[in-house]
Amino acid sequence: xxxxxxxxxxxxxxxxxxxxxxxxxxCLLIGISVLFLLIMLVFPLVEVIYRSLKExxxxxxxxxxxxxxxxxxxVTLIATVIALAVNTVFGLCASWLLTKxxxxxxxxxxxxxxxxxSISPVIAGLAFIMTFGRVGWAKPLIDWVNEVFGMDISLVxxxxxxxxxTIFVTFPFVSRELIPVMQAQGSLEEEAAAMMGAKxxxxxxxxxxxxxxxxxxxxxxxxxxxxxxxxxxxxxVSKARGKTFTLPLxxxxxxxxxxxxxxxxAFAVSSLLVIMAVIILxxxxxxxxxxxxxx
Amino acid sequence: xxxxxxxxxxxxxxxxxxxxxxxxxxxxxxxIPLASVLVYAFHMSGKEFLELMMRPNVKQAFIxxxxxxxxxxxxxxxxxxxxxxxxxxxxxxxKRLMDGMIELPFALPTAVAGITLSKMYxxxxxxxxxxxxxxxxxxxxxxxxxIALVFIGIPFVVRALQPVLEKLPDTYEEASTMLGASRAYTxxxxxxxxLMPALLTGFGLALARGIGEYGSVIYISGNSAKEGTQVVxxxxxxxxxxxxxxxxxxxxxxxxxLLVSFFLLLLINIIQITAARRTxx
Numbered sequence: 001x002x003x004x005x006x007x008x009x010x011x012x013x014x015x016x017x018x019x020x021x022x023x024x025x026x027c028l029l030i031g032i033s034v035l036f037l038l039i040m041l042v043f044p045l046v047e048v049i050y051r052s053l054k055e056x057x058x059x060x061x062x063x064x065x066x067x068x069x070x071x072x073x074x075v076t077l078i079a080t081v082i083a084l085a086v087n088t089v090f091g092l093c094a095s096w097l098l099t100k101x102x103x104x105x106x107x108x109x110x111x112x113x114x115x116x117x118s119i120s121p122v123i124a125g126l127a128f129i130m131t132f133g134r135v136g137w138a139k140p141l142i143d144w145v146n147e148v149f150g151m152d153i154s155l156v157x158x159x160x161x162x163x164x165x166t167i168f169v170t171f172p173f174v175s176r177e178l179i180p181v182m183q184a185q186g187s188l189e190e191e192a193a194a195m196m197g198a199k200x201x202x203x204x205x206x207x208x209x210x211x212x213x214x215x216x217x218x219x220x221x222x223x224x225x226x227x228x229x230x231x232x233x234x235x236x237v238s239k240a241r242g243k244t245f246t247l248p249l250x251x252x253x254x255x256x257x258x259x260x261x262x263x264x265x266a267f268a269v270s271s272l273l274v275i276m277a278v279i280i281l282x283x284x285x286x287x288x289x290x291x292x293x294x295x
Numbered sequence: 296x297x298x299x300x301x302x303x304x305x306x307x308x309x310x311x312x313x314x315x316x317x318x319x320x321x322x323x324x325x326x327i328p329l330a331s332v333l334v335y336a337f338h339m340s341g342k343e344f345l346e347l348m349m350r351p352n353v354k355q356a357f358i359x360x361x362x363x364x365x366x367x368x369x370x371x372x373x374x375x376x377x378x379x380x381x382x383x384x385x386x387x388x389x390k391r392l393m394d395g396m397i398e399l400p401f402a403l404p405t406a407v408a409g410i411t412l413s414k415m416y417x418x419x420x421x422x423x424x425x426x427x428x429x430x431x432x433x434x435x436x437x438x439x440x441x442i443a444l445v446f447i448g449i450p451f452v453v454r455a456l457q458p459v460l461e462k463l464p465d466t467y468e469e470a471s472t473m474l475g476a477s478r479a480y481t482x483x484x485x486x487x488x489x490l491m492p493a494l495l496t497g498f499g500l501a502l503a504r505g506i507g508e509y510g511s512v513i514y515i516s517g518n519s520a521k522e523g524t525q526v527v528x529x530x531x532x533x534x535x536x537x538x539x540x541x542x543x544x545x546x547x548x549x550x551x552x553l554l555v556s557f558f559l560l561l562l563i564n565i566i567q568i569t570a571a572r573r574t575x576x
Binding site: 025026029030032033034036037039040041042043044045047048051086089090093094096097100101102103109112113115116117118119120121122123124125126127128129130131133135136137138164167168171187190191194195199200203204222225226228229230231232235236247248249251252255263266267270273274277278280281282284285 | 305306307308309310312313314316317318320321324325326327328329331332334335374377378380381382384385387389391393394395396397398399400401402403404405406407408410411412414415420421422445446449478500503504506507508509510514527528531532535542545546549552553556557560
């Protein structure tokens with residue numbers, strides 16, 4: 001069905017093009033675009049794989065099973081899962097609030113939510129150091145909590161710090177995908193359900209959720225992608241290799257070590273993230289396609 | 296929407312709960328930490344602040360970050376417009392694959408992109424050698440830095456333009472062609488004004504990202520103070536990392552960087568609103 005539609009549209013457009021522009025312009029534009037994307041996007045991918053395998057499979061395998069790499073993989077996964085959970089809860093609440101109700105300061109709130117998008121990730125890391133670090137104003141508070149409850153938690157230069165930084169940079173990802181969809185949907189259906197006596201949870205589960213599930217999934221995929229690869233923000237609050245380093249930080253450490261062996265290892269670890277990136281892109285494409293088809 | 300829904304008196308439940316959760320999480324995770332940076336930046340006296348900003352390496356870093364991000368964003372607009380146009384208007388084999396690839400820079404960790412581009416454009420890399428033959432040194436110069444920013448920014452422009460291009464009705468173009476306008480004239484006077492707001496959005500996003508970018512640029516730029524290839528994010532990080540940590544300096548520079556980004560985004564918003572008004576008339 002979809003294919004047929006595409007073909008139809010395509011032929012229509014080809015006919016139209018013959019009126020306005022010859023064959024040369026489209027070919028030229030397609031050519032330049034393809035060339036640009038080949039050089040900018042495809043070449044780097046090939047380069048990573050090539051460099052990671054340059055010194056044989058054994059080196060590759062060693063790099064992958066090094067204890068630092070495994071620890072980094074663990075921290076990365078922890079940070080990603082928590083960031084994803086937190087931002088999904090936040091995204092659902094924020095988009096419900098911003099699309100189902102009218103209140104004063106709505107525009108301000110929606111602008112504030114998008115702040116992490118336009119801020120340097122380094123500043124995000126800095127923000128947590130200034131709050132919870134040695135010099136931060138909230139440091140006495142944390143010390144007090146630790147003392148009273150007999151705990152030893154520190155929020156920067158530790159795994160919790162990495163998690164906080166990751167949450168910060170991925171904060172608006174889910175809400176930004178949900179808001180347009182929920183806005184387009186309006187709130188008439190929800191109002192009707194509420195009038196008929198449905199509870200909040202039921203309204204969300206039975207009325208709203210079916211409309212937004214693909215957008216939600218899409219936002220979650222984007223959030224995962226960013227969380228897996230965040231570098232600047234995490235770099236500011238993580239200093240202990242093998243303990244609080246994430247995969248991108250481990251790559252940095254290996255690359256900066258400078259010897260040709262360690263650089264190859266850096267690319268080997270990179271290839272792991274490249275594979276994850278490609279899987280994420282494929283998932284994203286599938287979700288996008290399914291979402292469009294259901295509409 | 297019904298009049299009842301106004302002023303929070305909607306029949307839909309959950310106003311209090313979602314308001315509470317949203318405000319609490321936003322404050323705790325984003326606003327309060329950011330406010331600490333502001334507060335910390337003001338620990339400095341005005342004179343110290345000015346002295347810091349006037350330091351050659353700090354000044355140069357701001358110039359480098361802004362100019363390279365600007366050039367990269369302009370390049371992204373040119374190529375992004377072309378790619379979005381091709382993806383929406385033409386049919387060719389491999390189109391779906393190309394469409395799916397656009398977001399690669401979002402999915403690929405910046406550190407991976409950084410080390411890869413840096414090696415590719417270095418003297419031993421494939422593209423680096425090619426460019427060397429025509430006399431351009433890419434890695435460890437501003438050229439390389441700009442290339443990295445083009446890589447990071449391209450999806451912003453393409454994704455901003457695509458939906459607008461898809462919705463653009465063919466009728467305007469047809470009318471224009473019927474009335475005897477050339478293809479180029481039609482594009483310039485009919486299509487381009489319609490795309491302008493979206494193009495500006497993409498430009499703004501790419502610029503904002505470029506000015507603050509860290510991971511993808513620090514390897515390829517070489518971070519040399521002498522060559523002027525240090526970016527602002529690098530200077531901030533340096534103040535956090537080096538032996539004598541300078542938190543106040545880092546916070547002050549971060550504050551200026553924040554102000555610059557907000558000012559640029561505001562400027563773009565104003566241009567956008569003016570442009571939208573003109574189209575309506």
